[in-house]
Amino acid sequence: MIDPYYLQQLVIGLSLGLTYALIAIGFTLIFGVLNVVNFAHSEIYTIGAFTGLLLITAFAPPLLAVVFVVLAVGALAGFGLERLAFKPFRRFSDEASLKSRAMRESTLMSSLAVSIIVREALTLAFGSQFQQVPLAYLINQPIRLGPVTIVRGDIIILVVAALMLGGLQYLLTRTRIGLSIRAVSDNHMGAKYAGINTDRTIIMTFALGSMMGAAAGILVGLYYGAIFPAMGFEPSIKAFVAMVMGGLVSIPGAVITALILGVSESMATTFVSSVWSDMVAYSFLILTLVFFPQGLFGKGRERV
Amino acid sequence: MSLLEIDNASRYFDGLAAVADVSLAVEKGELIGLIGPNGAGKTTLFNLISGFTPPSAGAIRFAGRTITGRKPHAIARLGMARTFQNLRIFPNMSVFDNASVGATGIVGQPAWNAVFGTRSRAERISERSWAALERTGLAAMAGELAANLSYGKRKYLEIARALAMEPDLLVLDEPAAGLNDSETAELAAFIRDLNATGMTIMLVEHDMTLVMGICRRIVVLASGRKIADGTPDAVRQDPAVLEAYLGTGDDDDYS
Amino acid sequence: MSDSLAKRAGAPAALIGLVLVVVPSVLAYYDKGYFYQLATLSLIYALLASSLHLVTGAAGLLHLGQAAFYGVGAYVAALAGVHYGIPFILGVPLAGIGAALAAVLVALPTMRLVSIYFAVATLAIGEMVYLVLLNWVGLTGGPNGVVMFSGIDLFGYDLGTRLGAYFAVAITVSVSIWVIHRLTHSYYGNALRALREDDQCTDAMGIDTIRLKVGVFAISAFFAGVAGALWAYTTGYISPEDFSFSASILILAMVVVGGLGSLPGAIIGALLLILLPEALRGIGNLRNITVGITMLSVIIFLPRGLMGEVSALHFFRSRFASAWPGSGTRKVGWR
8 A cells, every 4th residue: 555645745746747737738739739839828828827816806706707708818819929929920821931940940939039028018017926816716625535635726627627638639630620720730831722721720729729728827826826927937848848748749648748747746856855846847858859759649740 | 893882772661662672883984874753762862872861771882981871971071972852052151152061061170270270271162162163154153142043053053062072973863853955955064074074973864865865874763673774775775664664565555 | 452451350440449448448437337237248248149149040050048058157167266266267268168068968969859849958958957056055055146256366466446357358258259250250150051051961061960060059158158257257146047048038039139140240139138128227127028029029020130131230241241141242252
């Protein structure tokens, strides 16, 4: 029988991994599936959290209402981001330009620049400290499950993640829009010739992925009670690691690797020290990039 | 000892043989044409000998040294230079700078030397580059941006870049692709003159006029295998070659 | 011949004059600590931007972790000074070498990664170094940083004055940038640019691209390390915060704004992104947002950066620019 202390650490790791998975799902949709280098997803996450917080402090609506509004704002923010940082680079719509390394690097830098602007704007507006989160909304009421304890937030995040995952899998494999997304990611010009409105597909994917990112932001923000302008950086790195480890194109793969990452970090905290837990993610990233280019589950990264 | 020896080289991609058991020996001073229908494995063979792809089986020797599986830069330094089917010049650099990359690869320009060294290396690189540009008639455009060159001139630029390497073997991948008849004739004469000065040249081409016109020896590939190797006349009448290009005699419409 | 030689020598001479004569005179006249700080900061970041130019501008390797080597250099100089009493004249090259060695260590496993992945790997490495600087308290003093009392000691002669320190920095930076300029304006630099255009093809030309990439990465890190040492010696106190991801992005933004591929552009970008936010100081700490906005505007509207698009800068372009596309026919060949 495993010592309940270690069991609890495992559960903590899984909870942590779930929060990473939550942000990894939307991230992987845009970056992995659609094949667009998006460094600003972290700020959509943050915008989601701040929007939710503002709503809560202003109107104190039920949590479900908050989530819906955040989803809407997230979609809008994603749309704005796409128009601002990505559309300008598709002005040359020939094959070579669309696939070129130069374009990928340009969008990396443009989305990076947008992310800096948003983060700094939030810092100027709200200060860089943790914001006050009303106690009633913190979803950390504990629940005992035999030898281990989880919190209400874990259940919520689990349910939301499952919904997102299931919803996306259905969307990508069973619907026309999902087909368009996969077509555009595989061959942008080819999809265009086949009559797919590639612009609209990209916008929709951004909106969808950003919705999920924003929802992740408010949920994780309430889970830890930590909402501050720079909150998106770390989780995004973790999401990126999960995505690459999961093989880039596989959303379920990213979820699994996110869980693995969470558990590994928790183990590192338990057996080594908490300050080095971030090293786990970075080490996994380097190891994956160098030794497992195809990821653990996916078809590899000849793409991007 | 031949300049280039290909011994039973094969290259498989996911089980499909792009090149299957090809053997070939190229002697110094030859002008060889490599032809075959599309997908015959010609460019793959070029990638094998220039180090872009390692062979799945077989061995390749160049200038007496085994080069199987060696990196492109090592093979280039041994004296092999190539051009590319899809024209890979450096568009954002000047014509002169393009040519000098070839020379820099062979002569070498280490960082320390670039900052503190004497000018001798730089001078050698410059000399080679100018010579190559003059040989290809591009010297007057040396300062021009490569992207501004016409298609035909870009082809010569790629050749100039290869010539700046002062290679023992020049490998040309479809040099006449996209050129009109008069340009092709000019190019044919250019290649023949180059060969006359002693440079060993191997080229892949679809333009039969050029290949039959200047090559003294032709090798035919089909479905990854070598099916003929001889003089232009012999190859022209070889039934295996005709079959590969035109299909079997079953289609009466084409007989 | 002598006329064009004078023309060619004229511009660099004017720059040297500016940095070593005009600016110090102005600094000495006003004698304000803030101005000295600003001048030193500008020089240090000009060097950082120039170092990144080699890797990202010339060789085209998108590098998001230059602050790591900046930090390694600073800590090497600081710790060597504090624990072993190593003076400025030795500490600076030592810092550079330390950073270069760290770079080689980092480069070897990651050199085969293709562009975006290499970029993310550099980001990860930058963060890992930052974490080590922050948490290996035994070695680095952790978040408390390292305090240096020693100041700049040149062969036993203590350059106690701020003006003396400025000259030490200015001369070091000038020499370093001169070296970087020589590298860029040579067939080595040409090979780097070929690497950026098409690295596989460059390999086929006989250039060992892996060795070239590792080499340029190490050289770039060397100069970032030198910049770090200068920072340590002039501010007397370093902490991990100076070397975070934000610093890496700031340096990248300088190179992008000035124009990828242009050394004078990188320097102009550095001056712009250091001095502009200072000029706007009245409105608040606007450095970071200025960086973001400038970077975004440049990428979208002036994709070739200031040097590539702004005709007013043509003067610099014609005097210093190496292989700037669109500079038309110019003197051909490298020294």
